[in-house]
Amino acid sequence: MTQHIERDLQRFKHIVKGRVRENLRKYVTHGEMLGRKGRETVSIPVPNIEIPHFRHGKKGSGGAGQGEGEVGQSLGPGQEEDGEGQAGSGKGKHIREVEVSLDELAAMLGEELELPNIIPKGADALSSEKDRYNSIRQTGPDSLLHFKRTYKQALKRQIATGQYNKDNPVVIPTKDDARYKSWTTVSQPQANAAIIYIMDVSGSMGDEQKExxxxxxxxxxxxxxxxxxxxxxxxxxxxxxxxxxxxxxxxRVRESGGTRISSAYEKTHQILQRDFPVADWNIYIFQFSDGDNWGDDNRSCQAALTEYLLPVCNLFCYGQVESLYGSGEYIRELQRLGETWDNVSYSMIENKQGIYQSIKEFLGRGR
Known part of the structure; x- marks a missing residue:
């Protein structure tokens, strides 16, 4: 009995994860889980899932094809439009919070967007093997006994077999109830990555653009x-x-001054020199702006990029976010650079729906 319960539970979890995968595009564009992010997991709100089952009607109540009726008559109860009708006692839609590990979420993202795995540059592209205690099995040494899982298994067994007494709630695990921590050996890259995020915070970048x-x-x-x-x-x-x-x-910060993008490149160069030696780090730069830049500054930006940023980057990505005042012309400067530098990527992000395609354009090169 307990084996059937465990199998059904795992099947249900698989269905829930499938629902998350099906709606991944919605989660990517709306960012619903950002406020639910933990250290290693994310809680994602998904609609409550009803397991298919037979439901019998009242005896003699008839059914499809029985009794009197008119052509086009509804065979079941209708549904009122949202926001209409009087208050009632009927049940509404429910939301289930599903915990998904960040690794699982990344795997879903990679599969959905067909992202290639990155091959790190330099001598740091070696791999090391590491054991992770990330599974449970029914055999093992006492030192790896999982007390919580063992207790829950014993409790489920006693409830399923009718041995549990709520007036005397004593739970005694048997040998078959024992659950042990288990591990898998995974290969991990030894290389490190440095990510530099650059954002224009001038007055034209509003809260929606920052989101x-x-x-x-x-x-x-x-x-x-x-x-x-x-x-x-x-x-x-x-x-x-x-x-x-x-x-x-x-x-969160917001300023009201003009825009001089080359100042951000100079600051980025200082950070790389201070913290991230090129020989030891894989460098990623992601820049977001509405595309407006002070007139003659574009020339300084190109000089900074070609002299000391693009030569050391795995990837330089520029996302142009459309603001309330429209978009500027800076993306055209990057497009010209992209003709000669294969580590330059850029995308137009008109609204939240554009996030999905932007991620694919940025990370789809496998650099």
Missing amino acids: IVRTEAFWIDTWLRTQYEGVQKRYVVHDAVAYEVDADTFF
């Missing part, structure tokens, strides 16, 4: 952390002047 950047950065982080053993992140914001900030400030 787009925040959502896309979450998915970029989720993917890259599965490709490298160690990931370090730095954040640079700029208007006419650039500053290095922490993550919280990066997504």
Whole structure:
């Protein structure tokens, strides 16, 4: 009996994960789980799943093809439009919070977007083997006994067989109830990655644009952390002047000055020289802006990119987010560079629906 319960539970979990996979595009574009992010897992809201089952009607109540009726008459109870009708006692739709590990989420993202695995550059592209205690089995040494799983298994057995007494709730595990921690050996890259996020925080970048950047950065982080053993992140914001900030400030700060993108490139170059020697790190730069830049500054930007950023980057990605005032012309400067530099990627992100395609354009090269 307990084996059937466990099998049905695993089947249900598989169905739930399938529902998450089916709706991944919605989660990518809306960022619903960002506020539910833990250290290793994410809680994702999915509609409650009803397991198919037979339901018998009242005896003599008839059915399809029985009794009197008119052509086109409904065979079941109708549904009122949302927001109409009086208050009632009927049940509504329910939401289930499903915990999905970040690794599982990254695997879903990679499969859905057909992302190739990254081949790190340099001598750090070696792999090491590591044991992870990430599964449960029915045999093992006492030192690996999983007390919580064993107790739950014993409790389920006693309930299923009618041995459980709620007035005297004593649960005694048997040998068959014992559950032990088990491990799998996984290969992990030894290479490290440094991610530099750059964002224009001038007055034309509003809250909606920052939410787009925040959502896309979450998915970029989720993917890259599965490709490298160690990931370090730095954040640079700029208007006419650039500053290095922490993550919280990066997504919340707003300025009102002009725009000088070259100042952000200069600050990024300083960070790379200070913290990330090129020989030891795989460098990724992700820049987000509405495309407006001070007139003659484009020439300084091209010089900075070609002299000391593009030569050391695995990937330089530029996302142009459309603001309330439209989009500027800076993406055209990057398009010209992309003709001669194969590590330059760019995308137009008109709204949240554009996040999905932008991630594919950024990470689809496997660099």
